[in-house]
Amino acid sequence: MAETCDIAVDFMDMTNDRRLWVRPTDVRVGFDPAVGRHAIVGDDDADPRVARIVNISGDGLLQLEVLPGPREAHRDVLARA
Secondary structure, rough: OOOOOOEEEOHOOOOOHHHHHHHHHHHHHOOOOOOOOOOEEEEOOOOOOEEEEEOOOOOOOEEEEOOOOOOHHHHHHHHOO
């Protein structure tokens, strides 16, 4: 995972509606996930993107919605995060 990412993801697992599920172990130490919060997500084979945390299950799995476009297009939501 790139250093600048809050959550490691595998974009190949993304559904057609831009959703992903990730494990708590994929979250960067020091990042506190919360429903509605935005995070920088990425993997070693792709540029980082921005995702919104949609759900956190009882066992800690995070459901993410990857926003369309590059990370730079979402500076406004990242500034509020």
